[in-house]
Amino acid sequence: MSDRPSGAKAGLTREKVLDAALDYIDAHGLPALSMRKLGAQLGVEAMSLYRHVPNKDALLDGLVDRVMQTAFGDLGEPVGGWAPWVRDFAHALRSALLAHPGVLPLAATRPVNSPEALRMSERWLAAMRTAGLPLGTALDLVNVIATFTIGHTLAEVGQTPGHEGTEPDLDQRAGELDPAEFPNLTEVIATRAGLDFDSRFTQAIDIIVAGYAAQAGV
Amino acid sequence: MSDRPSGAKAGLTREKVLDAALDYIDAHGLPALSMRKLGAQLGVEAMSLYRHVPNKDALLDGLVDRVMQTAFGDLGEPVGGWAPWVRDFAHALRSALLAHPGVLPLAATRPVNSPEALRMSERWLAAMRTAGLPLGTALDLVNVIATFTIGHTLAEVGQTPGHEGTEPDLDQRAGELDPAEFPNLTEVIATRAGLDFDSRFTQAIDIIVAGYAAQAGV
DNA sequence: CGAGTATTGCTTACGCTGTAAGCATCGTCA
DNA sequence: TGACGATGCTTACAGCGTAAGCAATACTCG
Numbered sequence: 001m002s003d004r005p006s007g008a009k010a011g012l013t014r015e016k017v018l019d020a021a022l023d024y025i026d027a028h029g030l031p032a033l034s035m036r037k038l039g040a041q042l043g044v045e046a047m048s049l050y051r052h053v054p055n056k057d058a059l060l061d062g063l064v065d066r067v068m069q070t071a072f073g074d075l076g077e078p079v080g081g082w083a084p085w086v087r088d089f090a091h092a093l094r095s096a097l098l099a100h101p102g103v104l105p106l107a108a109t110r111p112v113n114s115p116e117a118l119r120m121s122e123r124w125l126a127a128m129r130t131a132g133l134p135l136g137t138a139l140d141l142v143n144v145i146a147t148f149t150i151g152h153t154l155a156e157v158g159q160t161p162g163h164e165g166t167e168p169d170l171d172q173r174a175g176e177l178d179p180a181e182f183p184n185l186t187e188v189i190a191t192r193a194g195l196d197f198d199s200r201f202t203q204a205i206d207i208i209v210a211g212y213a214a215q216a217g218v
Numbered sequence: 219m220s221d222r223p224s225g226a227k228a229g230l231t232r233e234k235v236l237d238a239a240l241d242y243i244d245a246h247g248l249p250a251l252s253m254r255k256l257g258a259q260l261g262v263e264a265m266s267l268y269r270h271v272p273n274k275d276a277l278l279d280g281l282v283d284r285v286m287q288t289a290f291g292d293l294g295e296p297v298g299g300w301a302p303w304v305r306d307f308a309h310a311l312r313s314a315l316l317a318h319p320g321v322l323p324l325a326a327t328r329p330v331n332s333p334e335a336l337r338m339s340e341r342w343l344a345a346m347r348t349a350g351l352p353l354g355t356a357l358d359l360v361n362v363i364a365t366f367t368i369g370h371t372l373a374e375v376g377q378t379p380g381h382e383g384t385e386p387d388l389d390q391r392a393g394e395l396d397p398a399e400f401p402n403l404t405e406v407i408a409t410r411a412g413l414d415f416d417s418r419f420t421q422a423i424d425i426i427v428a429g430y431a432a433q434a435g436v
Numbered sequence: 437c438g439a440g441t442a443t444t445g446c447t448t449a450c451g452c453t454g455t456a457a458g459c460a461t462c463g464t465c466a
Numbered sequence: 467t468g469a470c471g472a473t474g475c476t477t478a479c480a481g482c483g484t485a486a487g488c489a490a491t492a493c494t495c496g
Contacts, residue, residue, distance in 0.1 A: 012444080034482060047484075048445045056483065108369070109323050111376045118400060125402035135405060139412025143373065144422045148362075151326070151369025155361065158329045182336065184343035187353060194357025204362045207429030208422070215425070230473080252453065265455075266474045274454065437496100444491075453482065462473075 012044060014052045018062050025063070025102035063100075064107045065114050071096035072120040082131035083209050086145060090205045093149045101157040108150050133216055141212050148204065156197045230262065232270045236280050243281070243320035281318075282325045283332050289314035290338040300349035301427050304363060307342075308423045311367045319375040326368050351434055359430050366422065374415045 020042050025033055035046040035056060042049075053059045071093040078085035097104050121142075128138035179186040188194060238260050243251055253264040253274060260267075271277045289311040296303035315322050339360075346356035397404040406412060 035484080036482080045446055046482095047447080050484070051444060105323065105327050108326055108372050109376060111373070118395075118403065122400045122403050125406070129402065134411075135402060135409070136411030139406060140418045140421070143412070143418060144366075144370070147369035147373045148366040148422075149369070150372065151365035151367070152362070154326050154368065155329070155365045158327060177336075182340045184347065184353060185336065185340050188343070188357060191353070193352075193354030194361070200358045200361060203358070203433075204366075204426070207426060207433070211425030211429055215421075253455080254453080263475055264453095265476080268455070269473060440493100440495085442491105442493075445489085447488075448486090450485085451483100454480095456477105456479085458476085460473100460475075462471100464470085464472100466467100466469085 012042065012048065012052055014062070016042065017049055017052050017059065018066060021059060022063055022066070022100060022103070026100060030102040030105060060106050061110055061112075061114075063103050064110050065112055065116065067096055067100050067103050067107060068112055069116060069120070070099075072123075078127045078131050082128050082133055083213055085127065085131070086141065086209050087205055090145050090149050091202075093146065094153055094201060097150065097153045098157065104150075104154060104157055108154055137212060137216050141209075144208060144212075145205070148208065149201075152197075152201055152204070230260065230266065230270055232280070234260065235267055235270050235277065236284060239277060240281055240284070240318060240321070244318060248320040248323060278324050279328055279330075279332075281321050282328050283330055283334065285314055285318050285321050285325060286330055287334060287338070288317075290341075296345045296349050300346050300351055301431055303345065303349070304359065304427050305423055308363050308367050309420075311364065312371055312419060315368065315371045316375065322368075322372060322375055326372055355430060355434050359427075362426060362430075363423070366426065367419075370415075370419055370422070 017038070021033065021038055024038055024041055035049055039046040039049055049059075053062070071089070074092050074096075075085070075089055097107060124142050125135065125138050128141070129135060133141070177186055177189070194200070235256070239251065239256055242256055242259055246255075253267055257264040257267055267277075271280070289307070292310050292314075293303070293307055315325060342360050343353065343356050346359070347353060351359070395404055395407070412418070
């Protein structure tokens with residue numbers, strides 16, 4: 001069944017499997033990913049993957065972990081005060097999630113509890129604390145920023161033509177919209193007021209950070 | 219195969235199918251839902267469901283639509299100014315989502331584009347506008363509130379023992395936590411500072427609403 | 437170098453999934 | 467009474483995740 005010279009190993013590793021899975025999801029979307037197809041992409045049978053990954057769920061967890069770490073990894077130390085650092089984190093997280101839209105539903109659903117994730121959380125809290133934020137406030141802030149970013153990005157990739165044009169979005173059904181019944185929605189389409197994801201996200205993050213800054217009195 | 223008196227109809231309707239699906243997900247979790255099991259719950263074969271629902275995806279969309287409408291439906295007119303109305307909406311949405319945690323991943327993933335959803339959006343915009351908010355700001359606000367609420371609620375049900383104890387959460391692995399390596403996390407566990415979902419959500423919503431109020435100069 | 441062992445991938449198989457196609461039986465109306 | 471549309475059942479198929487066992491390689495030690 002294999003087209004390798006009968007006996008030669010493909011040299012799989014957990015990393016290669018994760019890489020291939022990420023590529024496959026980016027190319028064909030999350031629902032299309034199956035162990036058989038992933039194996040085929042690697043020139044290998046499905047069951048061979050199970051030597052490197054305990055099961056499909058663990059594989060997906062690994063993908064989430066990897067994507068999340070790219071967001072944290074790009075961040076340095078909070079030299080210019082905690083506020084800009086938190087804003088940078090939010091934008092880095094959004095970029096990381098947008099880079100792999102297929103993984104986003106997974107990231108939204110599965111809590112990451114890997115040792116690396118714990119280390120990142122610890123780093124977060126330590127940085128915020130040395131910058132003068134109380135511990136509870138710091139934890140609240142990171143959670144609010146992260147959950148908002150995930151929620152916002154979910155809406156963003158769900159609304160854009162993204163990976164599969166299943167449902168017509170607001171723009172596409174603008175023509176069918178009765179201006180008499182939906183005057184405000186019609187005006188939204190016409191003026192495009194409030195339809196810019198980038199500026200909306202930036203503004204909301206600014207508001208959140210400013211709000212916590214005011215509350216912490218910093 | 220059926221235990222009905224051979225020929226008697228079960229009297230299915232789309233509504234009954236959706237009801238049963240919601241019940242089943244609440245009881246056994248989203249991944250456990252299959253057309254066969256849902257049919258069994260209704261005393262019917264799987265294929266019978268397809269007379270009332272085009273396919274499983276449409277069924278899931280219907281569930282999201284239904285849950286979302288409960289959040290909007292409970293809301294009256296914004297009599298006391300738009301700010302408390304928006305806060306009420308946020309809390310109502312969170313309650314509606316928490317009431318059916320199994321549907322939450324669906325609600326987060328599938329954009330709702332049903333005519334009812336459009337009507338609700340129109341109502342939202344109209345109410346905010348008559349309360350003095352510019353159109354673009356109103357749309358930004360509703361989107362920020364909705365996406366944050368979804369993101370926050372996702373984290374909430376993902377972290378709590380919820381429906382299936384798959385992964386140990388922070389509390390459960392508190393014992394394995396090395397206080398030397400994770401001083402801040404250890405302190406979080408001990409003091410429970412920043413671990414209250416209710417107050418965190420309320421506070422964040424207050425901050426967001428206040429921020430948009432300040433920006434709109436209202 | 438040869439022998440033993442651990443690692444890796446393949447084969448087969450099972451129960452489950454969503455759903456297409458066609459049939460049987462019902463309640464309703466002419 | 468007869469025809470008809472609506473409803474549910476039966477059968478079937480391709481695909482899924484993965485458990486169990488086998489074959490062949492690469493590595494380690496004498």
